[in-house]
Amino acid sequence: MSTRSTMSRRGWLRLAGGTLAALQPLFGDASLWAAPARLGENMTADGVPRFEHHALGGERELPALRFAGWHPVKPEMLVLMRRGPSQQLHRLAGPGLAPEPLTEGRDGVGSAKWEPTAGYLVFTRDQGGNEAWRLYRLDAGGDAPVAITPEGERVSEYAFLPAGQGLVYLQERLDRRPRPGTPVEDDGEDGGEDERVEAPRVAASGVESALAVDDGMKDVGQEGAKDAAREVDASKLLSTSPALANLWWVDPARPQERRLLGATAGRLTGLRVSPAGRVLAMVTRDGRSQTLAFALDGSGARAPGAAARLGLGTGERTEDILWRRNAAVGEFRHLVRDDVAHGRHRNELTDVGADLEGLAEPPAGSDRPLALVYNVAGVSALRLYRPGTSPVEIAQDLAPGVIRGVSWHPTLPLLGFEQVSAESPSRLYVHALEEGTTRPWSAAGEGVPLRSAVLRWKSFDGLEITGLHIAPPARFTGPRPVYISLHGGPSSQARPGYVAGVLRALVEQLGMHLVMPNVRGSDGFGKTFLKLDNGRLREDAVKDVSALLDLVATRSDMDAARVVVAGGSYGGYLSLAVATHESPRLAGSICRVGIANFVSFLENTESYRRDNRRAEYGDERDPAMREFLTSISPLTHAEAVRKPLMVVHGRNDPRVPFGEAQAMVAAVRAQGTPVWFVSASDEGHSFTKADNRAYLNQASFEFVRRVIGGISLER
Structure with missing residues (x-):
């Protein structure tokens, strides 16, 4: 018997359930009457016969917490955890405490970030798994979320500007629509099996880069370094009106006030905001890639180094430093130091022999080190690095696993991250810089771990x-x-x-x-x-x-x-x-x-x-x-x-x-x-x-x- 219709399935289950219940007194132990596996609310199983539910063991969803970000002032986290049918946003006020739910609904939350003044937070949500991520504002008072970006667009990356100047985001046009007759859930809210392809997180900031790109910055010491400040002709890469990929500025408190900063018929990736407030993104079109700095007034884009003459940002820094990873030298991704003000970059730690898979930049003005995550034969190694010294490995007592989401607290000397290991599906940790200790903020998994x-x-x-x-x-x-x-x-x-x-x-x-x-x-x-x-x-x-x-x-x-x-x-x-x-x-x-x-x-x-x-x-x-x-x-x-x-x-x-x-x-x-x-x-x-x-x-x-x-x- 194939299961094709959700309505007919429900009717059959009601009938079968009632019949079995009536027959149970005649035939003894109810355990002999195993319940059939039940389809999800919006599922179709074509060609799948009726079969009995299995006790898989470990089938219950474990409380896997994903680290989404820090509160700007308090020692508390934003975390993502399954609540009801989907992954929702929670507040975690301290180690071992119960997460407090902030959102609900059938559609899950992809990422979240506090506004620097902590007046509100912004999170992403799609609809029915379509990855058309929208930005929503959630005020600190807990009112209903307010949509910031229009429906039908896809937000791929976003980042706050300093000093309450608003938010910038990359948006991509969608050109596919559901086929006629294909139902799409719309409940007003916004992997898969355990080996499923994971639902993607929308990047909250663009500190990553591709393996090998022309990023538009010159090596320090390279002949003709003055060219680093020269303006480039961006007209061949950019459009003057909304196109396939767009960079927008918006005031989340007044979503109707948004401004187009750049657009292209190609791709926009690698969104970054420098400590001085400069907005950078990589434009790729017709096989050409270029990192450009975009003016906040929407007047155009120039190569990094020319940005100072445009008056971008709020600072008067002689240096404006960002860090990223690239594989410009050797086989593996390594650390790159970008001097945005002068349009120069310097490759660092190129001889590690392992892939740099993640990094956390220290907050502007702090004396904290960079946090670097290396992939060493498949296992993550977390290291602290101050330029000019050798990286120092921390959290060495953790079980072998994969570290993700590493992030410094904006004002406190705390480094947060999550780790997946044989012992836990996702456990939260905090490294206290001053004490030099790493402690868990959430519990480990249950049962005997299966090690590979x-x-x-x-x-x-x-x-x-x-x-x-x-x-x-x-x-x-x-x-x-x-x-x-x-x-x-x-x-x-x-x-x-x-x-x-x-x-x-x-x-x-x-x-x-x-x-x-x-x-x-x-x-x-x-x-x-x-x-x-x-x-x-x-x-x-x-x-x-x-x-x-x-x-x-x-x-x-x-x-x-x-x-x-x-x-x-x-x-x-x-x-x-x-x-x-x-x-x-x-x-x-x-x-x-x-x-x-x-x-x-x-x-x-x-x-x-x-x-x-x-x-x-x-x-x-x-x-x-x-x-x-x-x-x-x-x-x-x-x-x-x-x-x-x-x-x-x-x-x-x-x-x-x-x-x-x-x-x-x-x-x-x-x-x-x-x-x-x-x-x-x-x-x-x-x-x-x-x-x-x-x-x-x-x-x-x-x-x-x-x-x-x-x-x-x-x-």
Whole structure:
């Protein structure tokens, strides 16, 4: 029995529930009558038979807190935590205290930041997972949120100006609309399974930069340094009226008062506000990138260094310093010091040999050091750095994991951050600079942590590929089935983290090996490795997974006849590609929000990200590249998928359009292969609503249980 209609499902459940309740006295213990797994409120399960709810263990949502920012004066945090169906904004007044909710609703909050005077805060929220992030003002008195930005626009980055001068934000035009007949939830308010693609955070400030760009600043000491202050012709990059990407100034207290500072038919990224109040952003158009300083009166933009003559900002500083990361020298991202006033930059700490993945600049006027987060073989190392000295590592007693959201308190010598590890899905910490101590502000996870080891194998060309491996408990003997989980990106990385929900159940209840590969193109291994899957090299990453299957076949503890491959987003493409190339060696595969046809994907993804994706995958407008992209697309080879497939997709996905899933499902079913197709009308590129996630976890576990056990998927 397939579940296609939400209304018919509810009616059936009411009828079935009443019948079972009436029969229970006749047949004894109610535990013999397991309840069916229940669809989320806005979900559709096409081709999925009725199945019983599983006690997955660790299924209950743990109180994972995400650090959003500090109060400007008080030692308290803004944190994001699930409340009801979605992630909402909370206030955390101190270590060990209960978070106080600030927002509610079915749609979640993406990020938040206090205005420097603490009169109000600003947060982001989308609708139904569509990633059309809007800015909202929430006053300190707790009144209802007020929308700052118009509906139908997407805010990608935002930052406050100093001294109460308002807020600047980057906005991108959206050109996709829901298909006719596709329901979109509208309840007036604004990942997925545990291995889901995470809902993106909208950047509150742009301190990051791309791996390698022309940022428009000169190296200190370079011949002709006076050119750093020379004005550039921005007319070839910028527009005089709103375009695809726009930079706006707004007074959040009077949202109707906004002013266009810059616009381009290309992309605007890397929004930064200097200590003196200068507004910088990187403009990319037609393959050219340039960092420009924008006048607050909307009169134009110039190269950094020319900004002083325009009277930007409020300070009279001889130096106006910002810090960022880049990979201009060597294989890894390193620290870069930008002197905005003079248009110069200096590369620092270029010989660390590890990727600089995050940094926190000290507040203007303070004597605090920079906080640097390095990715050392997948594990985060937190270091404090004062220019001219060597970085000093702190928080060394923490369990190995990933550190995110590192941020200095605006007025107090406190450094906040969150960490994901095998012990906790996300735990908050604060380092007190004066005492030199690091203490938790939230509790650790529950249960016995599942720790990973590094698995290594050689690919077709001799390149060493690594992945994380979690073995099943010792009570499972003999060759055990294998679950291969492929990360998205592609420039992402499988790293040590917390395993719960469906993944934990696969390991502990089904006795599966969990392998999380870092195929070529993954981040954290240097620029050369990162580029090894670009353009026409795309299927080399698929061959890395094939080489992993070769390894599985040689191991006595792994059952090569019972392998499931799964992934989300780019990992969804990989899972489909492996299913077309390696179907005889698989038991089944799962694709979540994955690319089925590179050409239709590039033509239909949101235009604000299309050129960026063309740089990664190839330009489908070129006839030769179009032919190549078609030839490697899983949809082209759908007839080769002979093992069961599960497809998961949100109908509001702006990145990988829903049509990718529909086309692949139809093509695979056309040649007789069973497909489970799970979708939701209130989700986008990840499943974030609690009820949707609960069913998705249940269905994923049931799918895997059946394919490795030889159980029919159709009844």
